[in-house]
Amino acid sequence: MHEETVYDALTGAPDDARWAFGTGFDDPLAGVDTTVPEGVAPADLGAYCLMLGDDALVLAQRLTEWITRAPELEEEVAVANIALDLLGQARLLLARTAAAGVLGPCRERAGASVPDEDALAYFRDPGEFRCTALAAAPNGDFAHLVVRLLAAATLRLAAFDRLRSSRDPVLAAVAAKGVAELSYAREHAARWVVRLGDGTAESHRRIRAAVEAVAPLLADVFTPTDVELRLAAGGAAVDPAALRAEVLGVLDAVLAHATLEPPSWPAGAPPRGRLGDHGPEVAELLAGLQGLARAHPEATW
Amino acid sequence: MNGWPLYEVFVRGKRGLNHVHVGSVHAPDAEMAVHAARDLYTRRNEGVSVWVVRSADITASSPDEKDPLFAPAGDKVYRHPTFYPIPDDVPHL
Amino acid sequence: MSAPVDVAADELERGFEATLAAQRRIEPRDWMPEGYRATLVRQIAQHAHSEIIGMQPEGDWLLAAPSLRRKAVLLAKVQDEAGHGMYLYAAAETLGVDRDDLTDRLVEGRQKYSSIFNYPTLTYADVGVIGWLVDGAAICNQVPLCRSSYGPYARAMVRICKEESFHQRQGYELLLTMMRGTDEQRAMVQDAVDRWWWPSLMMFGPPDTDSPNTARSMAWGIKRHTNDELRQRFVDMTVPQAEFLGVTLPDPELSLDPATGHHRFGAIDWDEFRRVLAGGGPCNAERITRRRAARDDGAWVREAAAAHAAKHGAAHAAKQTGRTA
Numbered sequence: 001m002h003e004e005t006v007y008d009a010l011t012g013a014p015d016d017a018r019w020a021f022g023t024g025f026d027d028p029l030a031g032v033d034t035t036v037p038e039g040v041a042p043a044d045l046g047a048y049c050l051m052l053g054d055d056a057l058v059l060a061q062r063l064t065e066w067i068t069r070a071p072e073l074e075e076e077v078a079v080a081n082i083a084l085d086l087l088g089q090a091r092l093l094l095a096r097t098a099a100a101g102v103l104g105p106c107r108e109r110a111g112a113s114v115p116d117e118d119a120l121a122y123f124r125d126p127g128e129f130r131c132t133a134l135a136a137a138p139n140g141d142f143a144h145l146v147v148r149l150l151a152a153a154t155l156r157l158a159a160f161d162r163l164r165s166s167r168d169p170v171l172a173a174v175a176a177k178g179v180a181e182l183s184y185a186r187e188h189a190a191r192w193v194v195r196l197g198d199g200t201a202e203s204h205r206r207i208r209a210a211v212e213a214v215a216p217l218l219a220d221v222f223t224p225t226d227v228e229l230r231l232a233a234g235g236a237a238v239d240p241a242a243l244r245a246e247v248l249g250v251l252d253a254v255l256a257h258a259t260l261e262p263p264s265w266p267a268g269a270p271p272r273g274r275l276g277d278h279g280p281e282v283a284e285l286l287a288g289l290q291g292l293a294r295a296h297p298e299a300t301w
Numbered sequence: 302m303n304g305w306p307l308y309e310v311f312v313r314g315k316r317g318l319n320h321v322h323v324g325s326v327h328a329p330d331a332e333m334a335v336h337a338a339r340d341l342y343t344r345r346n347e348g349v350s351v352w353v354v355r356s357a358d359i360t361a362s363s364p365d366e367k368d369p370l371f372a373p374a375g376d377k378v379y380r381h382p383t384f385y386p387i388p389d390d391v392p393h394l
Numbered sequence: 395m396s397a398p399v400d401v402a403a404d405e406l407e408r409g410f411e412a413t414l415a416a417q418r419r420i421e422p423r424d425w426m427p428e429g430y431r432a433t434l435v436r437q438i439a440q441h442a443h444s445e446i447i448g449m450q451p452e453g454d455w456l457l458a459a460p461s462l463r464r465k466a467v468l469l470a471k472v473q474d475e476a477g478h479g480m481y482l483y484a485a486a487e488t489l490g491v492d493r494d495d496l497t498d499r500l501v502e503g504r505q506k507y508s509s510i511f512n513y514p515t516l517t518y519a520d521v522g523v524i525g526w527l528v529d530g531a532a533i534c535n536q537v538p539l540c541r542s543s544y545g546p547y548a549r550a551m552v553r554i555c556k557e558e559s560f561h562q563r564q565g566y567e568l569l570l571t572m573m574r575g576t577d578e579q580r581a582m583v584q585d586a587v588d589r590w591w592w593p594s595l596m597m598f599g600p601p602d603t604d605s606p607n608t609a610r611s612m613a614w615g616i617k618r619h620t621n622d623e624l625r626q627r628f629v630d631m632t633v634p635q636a637e638f639l640g641v642t643l644p645d646p647e648l649s650l651d652p653a654t655g656h657h658r659f660g661a662i663d664w665d666e667f668r669r670v671l672a673g674g675g676p677c678n679a680e681r682i683t684r685r686r687a688a689r690d691d692g693a694w695v696r697e698a699a700a701a702h703a704a705k706h707g708a709a710h711a712a713k714q715t716g717r718t719a
């Protein structure tokens with residue numbers, strides 16, 4: 001075998017997809033049958049995909065804030081990988097939302113040249129976002145990054161694992177793709193939590209502070225909205241209450257491995273974020289995300 | 302200095318090929334090194350097998366090597382074999 | 395040193411020269427002249443620093459990228475640049491230097507990086523123009539380095555060049571899209587071209603008449619073409635691309651010389667080049683400050699991971715026994 005072939009195999013020459021490059025706008029759901037299955041309310045399905053998509057979008061944005069600031073170059077690459085995965089999930093889910101017919105006033109605010117996924121991402125107001133505080137909370141130090149990522153990825157992985165058998169084939173396909181990505185994210189975060197928890201006195205102190213800061217953000221993530229309950233009853237979505245034991249079990253196990261006492265996990269709280277009731281950090285995050293696109297609603301990018 | 306050790310990275314691009322030395326990463330331990338190596342050198346291509354080994358643990362000999370008396374002072378660990386040659390048709394624009 | 399050593403040293407030097415003459419690669423454990431080693435370390439480190447600092451100007455638009463697709467493209471690109479820096483630091487480390495030391499030299503101002511990254515990115519068109527012109531100039535510089543005489547450097551450059559071609563393509567494609575957009579967008583593109591054109595030409599370094607080390611580097615196979623040769627090639631390549639795009643390159647003297655087939659261009663402001671290189675550019679302080687902050691703020695993380703490894707090294711090693719796949 002000629003050595004050049006070895007090289008090509010390493011760089012995956014024919015696989016351009018991973019570069020995320022293409023020509024012009026490409027609909028992430030191009031060629032996919034987006035018919036909503038019988039017995040599933042399109043408005044509910046769209047609202048649900050918006051919840052999952054918004055979590056991915058705002059968490060990707062928080063991870064991206066770390067780029068050029070990570071503690072080592074190896075970590076720049078890892079954080080960017082996870083952010084790219086979440087961004088990809090957000091695009092698919094927002095496109096699924098739009099294909100289910102749930103667009104609302106953002107479609108009117110955006111110019112005709114703006115694709116639906118971007119109308120949803122860039123032209124909704126904060127009160128129209130459906131993300132949880134766990135995904136949207138501002139960054140702290142690196143300990144906060146990995147603890148929040150551990151919690152968010154564990155929760156999302158538990159949901160996606162079940163969504164692989166959603167009655168909506170599009171959502172099931174998105175979930176199937178996402179499971180591998182989220183496993184990677186969860187394991188990466190867990191490796192860091194273990195190392196920092198069982199590292200130096202300072203890292204132990206910081207990771208403990210991060211756990212205390214992140215734990216309250218789990219208060220509302222297991223509380224279902226009416227949309228989730230209706231869809232879950234029809235086999236299209238997951239009732240987040242069903243994930244609680246598994247998620248907290250994983251977190252407790254990782255924390256124990258990291259020589260940390262598990263915190264007292266918060267009692268359930270109403271799903272404020274899912275209903276569009278956010279702290280000021282969401283408006284701030286969205287101002288940074290949307291400013292340029294909104295300044296040029298008729299532009300093509 | 303809190304520098305992490307250097308790990309050499311070997312990748313098997315696909316079944317039927319040997320692992321090939323592709324470069325190095327810094328990592329605190331082998332487990333982190335293998336993930337960093339996968340991130341950097343294979344872009345997480347799941348079909349690919351990755352080995353990492355502490356650079357300091359490599360014992361090397363090369364046919365052209367002269368008496369170690371003349372080896373440069375900075376040369377402790379390095380690298381070794383199985384380098385693939387540079388393809389002639391390197392892409393430009 | 396005793397006489398036999400000198401004789402042997404002579405022989406080593408002849409072996410080195412013979413390897414170069416045969417167009418074969420010098421590999422890390424080979425004997426090499428100290429000047430060759432030092433020149434390589436400086437060049438590779440400077441190149442690596444440029445990749446890492448180069449993440450910042452474009453990284454400044456990551457959060458505000460105006461579409462999700464553009465955000466993903468830009469994030470993938472900035473990630474690639476981190477990877478390029480890592481490939482290059484790895485190549486430098488085969489020469490007996492340490493990445494942490496090189497980073498220290500960077501943040502302490504003892505080693506340089508490409509001065510192009512000391513200019514600010516004012517609009518999103520800058521992202522496109524950086525891909526087109528800055529990555530384009532980098533490709534011109536780097537493709538010949540795939541045949542560098544030093545093996546690890548040449549191999550790193552092969553990987554990097556493959557990825558750079560995507561970078562240039564995404565930049566140019568963004569500009570094409572913007573030129574088809576609104577008047578405001580077209581004005582943004584022209585403005586960005588106006589600001590980046592001359593600094594891009596400066597990326598090839600001082601003119602040959604003012605580049606004293608070029609001859610030696612070329613003899614060593616560390617450099618394959620002179621600065622002016624590469625600059626000319628870049629201009630010749632770029633002019634038709636600018637025409638296709640519908641932008642004007644900000645140089646009234648730019649014209650095709652029918653006799654040579656090459657483009658003539660105006661005089662480069664080398665005073666500006668030296669001023670920016672010496673630290674007087676608009677963003678020098680900001681770039682280094684951020685890099686230093688990342689190093690310093692991350693120190694506790696690196697220490698903790700090292701402490702964990704010291705405690706559990708044996709356990710981790712045991713888990714990884716045998717073949718990983």
Ligand SMILES: [Fe+2]
Binds near residue numbers: 445474475478554
């Ligand atoms: Fe690069």
Ligand SMILES: [Fe+2]
Binds near residue numbers: 475
């Ligand atoms: Fe690049």
